[in-house]
Amino acid sequence: MSGASSPVDVIVVGAGPSGLVAALRLMDLGLTVLIVDAATAPAQESRAALMHAATIEILAEMGMIEELLERGVRTRAVTLADGGRRLARVPFDELDSPYPFALGIPQNETEAILSSRLEQRGQRVIRGVHVHTIGLIGEAYRVKGTRVHSDEPWEASAAYVVGADGKNSTVREHAGIPYDGASYDEDFILADVELAPSPMPADEARITLSPHGVTVIGLLPSGRHRIVATAPRGRETPREPDRAYLDDLLRTRGITTNTRDAPAWSARFRISHQIARRFRAGNILLCGDAAHVHSPAAGQGMNTGIADAFELARRIAEARAGDTDALDEYERVRTHAAEAVVALTDRITRIALVRTRPARLFRNTAIRLLTRQPGIRRALVRSISGIDRSPLPRPIPPMKDVR
Ligand SMILES: Cc1cc2nc3c(=O)[nH]c(=O)nc-3n(C[C@H](O)[C@H](O)[C@H](O)COP(=O)(O)OP(=O)(O)OC[C@H]3O[C@@H](n4cnc5c(N)ncnc54)[C@H](O)[C@@H]3O)c2cc1C
Incomplete structure (x- = not known):
């Protein structure tokens, strides 16, 4: 048997972008954390390639802006075209953010930055442990897993469990939360x-x-x-x-x-587009793909997961300090954010998939006209960038030499 001998405040299951941000932020807020992942090594696929302004703001707040700007390329606008004809240009520089752009940066690079920050803080992901059971003993959760190479059992205890274990979340399944969609x-x-x-x-x-x-x-x-x-x-x-x-x-x-x-x-x-029916069951909390998945339109998956994780860490710290509403507030705010993202990506996907000629002509004209309206363009860019749903209070302090 191996694992942590004394209970910690939080066990984070899953070391993708959501789990890593949750663990780091919880540590920033003074909580003790274990983070565990079934994979024996970090994923090498690039997957999410676009980091939006709201996510850049969060990671800047967590002290990682230099590494991000060094490794990413700046995308200053999204253009829409029908075949070879440009229909509209939606510039990010109209964003009310110190980072008025999106960053092209592969997900494995983002995860590498987060993991190295975790190591600088004296913490490592416990790798190669597949979590299979979560039980409540008194007021603590006992999380049990198996080491994937040796089949050796692993277990640890905590007051809170964060399920950041992706779309097929074991934590969600154990909490008995349906995944509708x-x-x-x-x-x-x-x-x-x-x-x-x-x-x-x-x-x-x-x-x-x-x-x-x-x-x-x-x-x-x-x-x-x-x-x-x-x-x-x-x-x-x-x-x-x-x-x-x-x-x-x-x-x-x-x-x-x-x-x-x-x-x-x-x-x-x-x-698919799916949202967990609850984001909490007692002190078991879900974030990232474990809580919601949607169309890749506008690249929202990883970005929304990072925002969930940041908000969740704050709410767990508040709950630990005695605020009895904090976890319900997390569920309320981030369910609302997930619904907004599913609605946005679903709308973009359906508009984009229109096939008949009259419907396409109508759509193209509507896109041209609507994106000429500064108010509509700004609302669109705020929605795509995630600023509308950001857990950070505004205004964000300016950053020197960033443009
Ligand atoms: C092909 C592809 C392309 C994509 N492109 C984009 C894109 O362009 N833009 C975008 O924003 N998003 C994109 N996404 C989605 C994005 O990758 C996810 O939204 C993001 O990875 C979610 O992060 P997460 O941390 O919530 O979950 P994940 O990244 O899925 O991490 C979950 C972690 O939990 C671990 N785990 C699972 N079960 C257990 C268990 N029982 N015990 C222990 N550990 C466990 C896994 O090993 C994994 O490391 C793409 C996804 C795919 C597959």
Whole structure:
């Protein structure tokens, strides 16, 4: 048997971006924490590639801004196009934030920054432990797991348990919380690949709408581009799309560029939109993908998880100090945020997937007209950047030399 001999304040299950932020923030607030993950090593896939302003603000508040700005590339606007024709440009520089941009930074880099901060604080992720049982003994939770390499049992006790263990959360299952929602009909594909010529200026992300599907392209710090797209219908989607498949997809959607090399990473995936019916059961709390998943439109998954985790740490610290409403308040505020994100991403996905010619003409005209209105443009950019749902009080102090 191995694990922690004396109880801690909080056990965080899952060391993805949500779990790492929760653990770090809880430590900032003076609580004792253990963070445990089933994976024996950090994930190497780039996954979430866009960090929005609200997340940059949170990680700046936690003292990580220099590393982020050094490793990420700044995206200053999102453009919308129908085939080769630009419909609208939505600039982030209209944001009321010291960081009026999004950062192109792969999720594994973000996790590396968070993990190294954890190590600087004298804490490490306990890796290779699959948590399988959570029991309540008196006022403490006993969390039990198995070491994946040796099958040796592991256990530890805490006053609170944070389930940051992703979409198929064991913690959520143990808490008996249903995960309501539905899946989209489409297959999606993702590829990190070098494109030439670049289909848009280096500081823009582009969403191309076409009757053949939706394609989002942004620049990564490696110089490669991230492509996320709905897969063509009527043919089988390959598990790992190759150059020929991607070149064909770009050509049929009117995007005038070609791959230069084999993708560094490519994948096929299906998505759903789901929200946990409760974000808490007693002192077991959910955050990140364990609490909600949605369409990749506008890159909200990791960003929303980090905001949950930051808010959750504050509320657990308040509850520990005797505030009996704090955890209900967490659930109320972040359920509302998750519902807003699901509604936003669902709306974008459905608008983008319109196929008939009259509906597309109507949609394109509406996009052109609406995005010319400064008030609507600002509301859109606040929503996409997450500032509308941010747990940080405003105004955020300015940052020198950041533009
Ligand atoms: C292909 C792909 C592309 C994506 N692209 C984007 C994007 O462009 N933008 C965006 O914002 N989001 C994107 N996402 C979503 C984003 O990656 C997730 O929203 C994000 O990882 C959620 O973070 P998390 O910490 O909540 O959960 P996760 O990152 O899933 O981390 C959960 C952790 O819990 C651990 N774990 C699970 N079960 C147990 C257990 N029983 N015991 C111990 N540990 C356990 C896992 O090993 C894992 O490390 C993408 C996801 C995928 C798969």
